[in-house]
Amino acid sequence: MLQESNRIEFKAELNDKLEKEVVAFLNNREGGILYIGIDDNGKPLMLSDIDSTQLKIADRIKNNILPSTLGLFDIVIEEIDNIPVIKILISSGLEKPYYVRKQGMSPNGCFTRMGTSSQPMSTAMIDDLYSKRIHNTLRNIISPRQDLTFAQLKIYYQERGLELNEKFANSLELLTPDGKYNYVAYLLADENGVSIKVAKYAGTDKVDLVENEEYGYCSLIKATHQVLEKLKVENITRAKVTNTKRIEKNLVEPIPLREAVINTIVHSDFSKEIPPVFEIFNDKMVFTSYGGLIAGQSEDDFFSCSSMPRNRELMRVFKDVGLVEQLGSGMSRILKAYDKNIFHISDHFIKVEFPFSLPTETTIIANGDDNGNDIPEIIKILEILEKNAAITAKEIAVQMNISPRKVSRLIKTLKESGKIIRVGSDRKGYWKIQN
Structure with missing residues (x-):
């Protein structure tokens, strides 16, 4: 059962205390x-x-609280005991202290x-929070270029059923206080100088580079x-491959992988011009990703699944176009499948290392011509042997309409992997499937 705590507040209905409660959570570390x-x-x-x-x-929340709260809150419907209630997820802001606009920055x-x-x-x-306020956000850094276009961004919004009007640069906070395009705009523009590297190595270290791709110079x-x-x-x-089944598994769990990719990109410190690397x-x-933990954020905060976005303007756009579902959800999806020890946090970098899933039994790569195409035939042979353990390779070949030579090769593969053993002589013996 839900209970009120330092991070959870209940209200029976919407009242005039909404802004006060939201401000308190924005100023809360978690x-x-x-x-x-x-x-x-x-x-x-x-x-x-x-x-x-x-x-x-x-x-x-958008109009009655300062500094800007865009990208720092999310509103969803959650059912509790089959009754829909409103759930407002609020991130810890980087520009503390936040305050109710009409009351000003005062007690x-x-x-x-x-x-x-x-x-x-x-x-x-x-006064203490104000003195530590982070002013050098991407929103306040002037774009290296001012001749920016946003055709790609508009397409992604249109795909979500959203339209960007002529004032979108202001509503998405793509402008500095003096009206120039900022670094957020630069990252989201059709052309920029930012690229994301994807490198592939032949071994377990960086000695043998076999592929080095760059994705970028376009909208982030x-x-x-x-x-x-x-x-x-x-x-x-x-x-x-078991007796009669083929159990598939990705090298990395797909959902945590996707969430980690997005987190790596959206939480990178682009102000230092060091892009994320995969x-x-x-x-x-x-x-x-470059940047380490955010000032004032502990490792416990990092893993608590409470969102504290480094680049809230980017987070807001990523959410608009469907790359982010709701604040703080990415980490919970990763930790549902992996332990915290896949993360390595230093002063300037955060790394997430996904070990490949390697089944202990006979493993066949499902992609590729060398092994993958044999999987259906291997499964078929196991099915035939389960029904008739004394059948010969020639009889299997006739039944499957393939050459006896190929049957012999596949049976050899099954023997070497320990999936089957021969009991008795070649003429009078039989095949035994190992569990």
Whole structure:
């Protein structure tokens, strides 16, 4: 059962305390979740006109809180005991202190979480946070070019049923305070100087480079899709052949791989002009982003699945075009399949290392002409042997309409892998399938 905590707050209905609670979570180191439609005892209540309420919430958070909250919150519907309630996921912001616009940056407008409640900040706390505020976000860095176009970005929005009007540069925060294109715009533009490297090595180290691709010099959204497609191709399927079944498994679990690719890209510190790198070895994939942990973020925060986006403007666009589902969801999907030890965190880099899944039994690569095409015939032979253990290779060849020589080769493969053994002589013996 859900309970209120430092990161969870319940409200029975939308009221005038919405901004206060959201500000408190923005100023909280771990962000938080605000539920609308749950009473203080954790009991869900039926909300009237839930769609309209969602729109009101989004409008109030965007317009009544400063600094900008775009990219820092997400509103979804969640069912609790079959009753739909509104769930507002709020990230910890990088430009603390956040405050209620009409109250200003004062104890009346700045709040933080203390236990299960939101409390006003003292003037000393406000001054301290303001002195540490990160101003050098991508939004405030001027683009190296001002002749930018965004045809690719508009297509990705159109594919989601969204249109970018003539004021999209302002609404997506692609402009500096003085109206020039910023570095976010540069990354999302049709042409830029940023590329993402995908390197492939023959062995387990970087000695033998066999492929070095670059995806980029285009919208970061397009480059992300290209990297995802490349790694999807490289994430081949291995098949484990049992008595009568073929069990397939990717080298890396597809969902965690996708989430890690997106996290690596969207959370990289592009301000230092060091793009993310993706490396493929014969026993693992390694993704590296520059930037380390965000100032004020601990490793516990990093793994807590609470979102603290380095580049909230990029995060907002990635969410708009469907690359990100909801804040903080990517890490939870990775940790559902892998242990935390796949992450390696240093002062300046974060690496995630996915070891390949290698079944302990006979493994056949499902891609490729050398081995993959034999899998159906190997399975068929096992089926035939299970029905008639004394059958000869010649009889199998006739039954399968292939050459006796190929049958002999496939049986040899099965013997060498330990899947079958011969009991008795060649003339009077029989085949035994090993479990």
